[in-house]
Amino acid sequence: MNGQDHRRTDRLSMLIEQFDQAREMAQVRLKGLGDEEYLWEPAPGSWSVRRREEAVTPRAYGPGAWVIDKGAPQIPASEYAEVARQAADGMSVAKIAEDWSVSAERVEEVLAFTGEPEPDVVPITTIAWRLGHLHSDFAGRWEWTFGERRQDPHLLVDFTPSAALALERFWETIDRHRASIATLTDEQLDTVGLSRYPYGSDPDDPYIGVLANANLELIHHMAEIALLRDLWRARGL
Template identity: 35%
Template structure:
């Protein structure tokens, strides 16, 4: 299927942000920002779960219970991601790299499913990763699933309200092109947060 002309720049932006984050997470090098490649180590388990300030929200073994000001551990499996039903705590808890990467993976997987998949997956179906390698692999899988959904999109779908029925946002009331834009900004801003946390962790060790 030909890619609609107005989807092309959004898809290019998505690919750029995805690849840049993937390089940040896995190495062996990454773009410094000016086109120069610099060394980048793969994400470690210690860094993945690092809590830079007290009372972080993170992903945790289900056996240990939820973290400070959280009341549930989202997902299925041995690990879960800190959360609480609305209203959310104020001020918002600081979230770890693990929490942010898990959130990003979840929104990619679920939006793909609610666009071209079964349209049945929920947050409770997501398996939180307890280690860095599993989390990075899950992100790549989710990022690929969302890109595949975009490649199955024509001009009519871009204008269709509710083409994505993702239940945790305004997708059912939005034209799909707005959803595509929204996912891009989620990837851009959470990717930048993850990159900064990696920089802070490296500076801490020095």
């Protein structure tokens, strides 16, 4: 047709196209991932996927013998502005505290803070952790949007020390996500609370925003995994 590009440019099609491109790039970058690299801890104190009895964080979770590290709930300094935005938008201190899984007193501390917060000290994470975090996030949000909306998101992913098995399960989960979002209508995209995911602000947001954030999660965590793969290859040079 005169050489012009006639791809659809409606909101959903653009987000799906972005998702498809990110998935394709991720699959290429993850080709050949082995177990040792998958579990490689690039620095002391790294968070990872590990045996339940060897968990090093207070809220490590998972339904089986292997769990993913998770620390105590907090509001990182990088999110102080987001907390202020939530309050400015009319969200109560109690609701903000529930959203971040912290006490109301902690929220009040953040809202009263002035000046420039100290940079966050965050743990280094393994490829296993990044992939597990993504898998858990996509599985939980699918369950609380398209599923029965009752299963604990922390119990949906059976974490594994096998890179091949983890990837197989991960691709299945995000492909299910892709198939489900492809059926959405414009009305559903604009529906506040279409996702009832119990952690975060999903129930208070139009689903188009939730969907855009899911793409962002996939893109930025896969970029981190790609960098970890580069560092793994360069570690002995």
